[in-house]
Amino acid sequence: MSGLPGTIRVLIAEDSLLVSEGIRRIVEAEPDLEVACVCGDLESMLEGVDRVHPDIVLTDIRMPPDGADEGIRAAAMFRDNPTDVPVLVLSQYDEPEYALKLLERGARARGYLLKNRVLEPDQLAAAIREVARGGSVIDPQVVESLVRARSRPKRSPLAQLTSREREVLSEMAQGRNNDAIAAALRMTIAGVEKHINAIFSKLGLSEEKEIHRRVTAVLMFLSGES
Template structure:
């Protein structure tokens, strides 16, 4: 069966381009193409898609409607994956997108859409519960954190990597503790240690968690895992 997709983009030309590119794939079907947030939410209710592909900024405010949609759908339609497209490598948007967990979420720069197969593959990955974060966004975050020549994850212990893997799934400290048979206090200690090793010590907790996840996803994708 084809994956059913709702496309949301306020530019008619870009919207039609995205729709045409997706429909070139035998396993993808665009069931609606809309131009603003209210139309997007109405289309989700009407068509029950598997995936939403949305611009990050749309009417009515042209602020962060794509992120708002992704956040709202996590609560109202948790089975719907969301691929957010943006013109800029803006880490704040990616961080907001992943605040509730990375599963079934993707953040791509719009120029990736012109690369054959990039958008289609992101849609398939998100539909399977995976995550895709544009490498350019990760690079901006890593550079801001003082990236060394080697991977910042290399210094993590096996247990710290296991904890980070659980965080990447959007789990709370309590859920991580249950999954790894640890106490919550032990999980907190591991999280603080890995934050320090990744150079994320001077950030609010939610920002540190999101950035750590982005680093983890980038390294995982690079290794082909």
């Protein structure tokens, strides 16, 4: 690795030739940045890191072979490597959970930017420098989405139930079986079973034994009413 401060050697990992070329031009236009290697998939990225020892890896979040979250997985692998190369992930997805996954092993020398920052060369170059020097950069748009998600009040699953479904669940909480519920609410057995299945679905209960689902539903109802 080259000494920092000084020239920052960048490994570009991107399967789109168009995007890769755009990033290459941005890097080469900066006097303190240079392209160390260009890779198109996860395997060649890992090989490239071992071969050229870049100061930073600038990687797409999704690449061959799976097109899933290879960029983030690679960042986690590098954490276990003594060199722990800095990683700046580019993504076209404004999904905070990806950024959180990237940072769950620590924010040092990690960054997450939306791909449209390629259209803003100064911002991309600044992010490369910051992450290469051990800093952390998260795209402002992703931060805003994360704040909105965290500040949004969580809606109880019970709020999804209709008034009739709540009546049925209330009867279940009193220990009544389907026959007794049907009699109390003047419904057919089939109607009671239909409402109970809807309750299980809305409360996100798994397809386990009936008694377990009934108990879990009642516990959720009682905790929601307290």
